[in-house]
C-alpha cells in the first residue's frame with residue numbers, strides 16, 4: 381500500500397482548493413486496497429476538470445502512474461491502455477501510425493480515465509458524438525472490490541453509468557478504444573469573421589455536412605449591435621496529395637511559454653480583455669481564409685502556454701459551459717442576458733460556441749443544439765451572479781457541463797438533468813450503497829444517499 385500524503389488540490393479553475401489525503405499507486409493491483417480505507421475515496425486524473433469534481437479531502441487516488449499501454453493493434457486502430465494514460469501520450473503513439481482519437485477535448489493533458497468519467501467532447505461532437513461512444517470496453521474496480529469488464533453489450537448499464545459518471549461508480553482501471561484512421565497529420569481549416577450570432581449559426585449550418593470539426597469564438601465584450609459577432613472556424617482532415625504533412629512528420633506538441641506564477645488578478649480585467657477581444661476579432665475578415673493547420677495548432681492551441689490558468693490570479697476562475705437543445709434563439713437570449721450583466725461589472729473573458737448532437741449515456745451533457753463556454757474570474761460578484769445564470773439556464777431548458785462546474789446547486793442540477801439525473805442517481809446508489817466514492821461535487825449536488 382503506497383504512503384499517503386497531505387496535499388492542497390484543485391481543478392484547473394483554481395477554485396475551490398481542498399486539503400486532501402492523496403496516494404499515488406504505482407501498480408494497478410494496489411487499487412483494491414483503497415476500497416478498505418476508512419471513509420470515502422475518489423480517483424483523480426490530471427485535475428483538468430475545472431471545479432471540484434476531482435476533490436475528496438478524505439482520500440484521492442492519483443492515477444497518473446498507472447499509464448501503461450497494454451496493447452495497440454495498428455491494423456485495426458484498437459488500443460488498450462491503463463486509465464492514467466494521457467491523451468497526449470496516446471496521440472503521440474497512434475498518430476504517426478495513422479490513427480487519431482475520435483473525440484479530442486481542448487487540452488491533451490487529460491487522462492483517458494478522466495475523459496471517460498466526464499464523457500468529454502471535441503469540436504466534432506456533432507459528427508462523432510462524445511468520447512465514450514468510441515470506447516469499446518472498460519475495466520472498472522467497483523466499490524465492492526470486484527473488477528468488472530463493461531461494454532455496450534456486457535454490463536451495459538454500468539458502462540453507461542460510468543461514462544460521464546464523474547467517478548461515482550469506482551475506479552476505471554483500463555479502457556479499450558477504437559481510433560479513427562487518418563492519412564496525414566494536417567487539417568485544412570477555413571476561418572472568417574461573422575457579424576452576428578445569426579451569421580454564426582448560419583456558418584455552423586453551412587459547414588456541418590462538409591467539415592470534420594467546427595468551432596466559433598464570440599467577442600463577449602462587444603456591446604449593442606455587435607453582440608454575437610465572432611470568428612468561425614471549420615476544419616477537415618486532408619491527405620498528403622491535398623497538401624497534408626506525412627504522418628511521419630507529426631511532432632509531439634511542446635510547451636512554449638510558461639506562466640511561472642499566479643499573476644495579480646488585476647492583469648486580466650475588462651479593459652485588457654476588451655482590447656484582446658477587439659484585436660482577435662480584427663485578425664480575421666469576412667473573407668474565408670483557408671490554410672493548412674497542424675494538429676497541435678488546431679486542437680490544442682492553449683496547451684502551448686504552460687499553466688495559463690495562472691493568468692487569472694490566485695483566486696482562480698470559473699468556466700461555465702451550458703447547452704440548449706435545438707434552440708439558437710436561446711443562445712441569443714443568453715448573450716443578451718449576459719450583456720445586461722456588463723453594467724454589474726460581470727464579464728466573461730472568453731466565449732466559445734460549439735454544435736452538438738444528442739449523446740448516449742445516462743448522465744450526458746450533449747444534446748442536439750449549441751453549447752457556449754464562458755470564463756469568469758472568481759470574484760464575489762461573479763459568485764453572486766452565477767446562481768442567477770444557473771436559474772436562467774434551468775428555466776430555459778438548458779444544462780451546465782459538470783466537468784467545468786463548481787457552483788451548481790442540487791436543486792438546479794435536478795431541474796437541468798431531469799429524469800436522466802434521477803435514473804443515474806438510482807443506479808449509482810445501487811452500485812455504491814455505502815457511498816464509498818464521493819467528491820466535493822457529489823456532496824454539493826447531493827448525489828449519494830447516506831444511511
Ligand SMILES: Cc1cc2nc3c(=O)[nH]c(=O)nc-3n(C[C@H](O)[C@H](O)[C@H](O)COP(=O)(O)OP(=O)(O)OC[C@H]3O[C@@H](n4cnc5c(N)ncnc54)[C@H](O)[C@@H]3O)c2cc1C
Nearest residue numbers: 425426427428429485486491493494497500501546547552
Ligand atoms: C484547457 C482545457 C480545455 C478543455 N476542453 C474541453 C473540451 O473541449 N471538451 C470537454 O469535454 N472537456 C474539456 N475540458 C475538460 C476536460 O477535458 C475534462 O475535465 C477531463 O475529463 C479532465 O481529465 P482529467 O484526467 O484531468 O480528470 P480529473 O479532472 O482529474 O477528474 C475528472 C473526473 O473524472 C473522475 N476520474 C478521473 N480519473 C478516473 C478514473 N480512473 N476512474 C474513475 N473516475 C475518474 C474524477 O473522479 C472526476 O470526477 C477542458 C479542460 C481544460 C483545462
